[in-house]
Amino acid sequence: MKVFHEISVTDLHDNVFTEIGERWMLISAEKDGVTNTMTASWGGFGILWNQPVAYIFVRPQRHTKAFLEAASHFSLTFFDETQRKQLSYLGTVSGKDTDKIKDVGYHVCHEEAAPYFEEAQRVLICQKLYHQDLSPDGFLDAECKKHYPQNDYHTLYVGKIVKVLEKDA
Template identity: 45%
Template sequence: MKEINASEISKNVIQMIKKDWMLVGAGEDKFNMMTASWGMMGHLWNKDVMNVYVRPQRYTYEFMENNDTFSCSFFDESYRDALKLCGSKSGRDINKAEACGFTTRFIEHAPVFDQAACTIICRKIAVYDIDPSQFTDSSVDKNNYPLKDYHRVYTGEIIKVLVKD
């Protein structure tokens, strides 16, 4: 893998998150990851940042809470079944990295998977909860939060972007 600047990511970021999906991972001695298709990347507070959204009932939530860094890993289409598994099974019950055949290493104290085409490593700089009283479009709450299990938002400063050579 080689390191690039965040501004050198050549793929459409909306496509990467929405269609290709990503694995959001945190932890080092013990870690977990989950598939996500909600997120944002941009420039905020004079930093290149990534926002990820994690519901409190997800096992990954405790790893996001207890670690200062996290990773967002993007894979090519041949890993779609692995991403489906990581989005439907809990790391409380299985070792998802092992089940998917991922080779895991840790960079900046965040999990990195050798099979990923692109990995973005972030340092947490802000954490906040979705507040339904702030929705100006009531359909957002109605259509996305029937269980009232609002996401926690993690804003991370992008500290490293790794891509396959």
């Protein structure tokens, strides 16, 4: 088992556009002792309410949404390029239908009530602070609505980044 060490959130220097938008991340939470995860490429980091936060978006039909609703914490995990096939699978197969975490051979660890994966390169542990469903009335640019042909508007979650873990070299 590879070991992680904690770093300060201010030591994060990777390009968030590349990390989230191109390399993707896993959003993971736990409910009733069961872990669920999904691949995501929408979200970001910043400062809100004078604290470091991550924000993510989850559609209502995603199985992971019920886990996020039930949990006080969630994790965002980032991987190297060797895990692209696994991330693709985790983003297209529902945890309702199969144990997809077992299917890809990942091993679940826990920190601050949030599950994460031993195979990750970086882990952000987040405490939920806020959530709200996006409303079609809020879109100022009609182009944005094209992402919702089924009117399945995302829920926005904001989490305080309480811990950042990096895999030891």
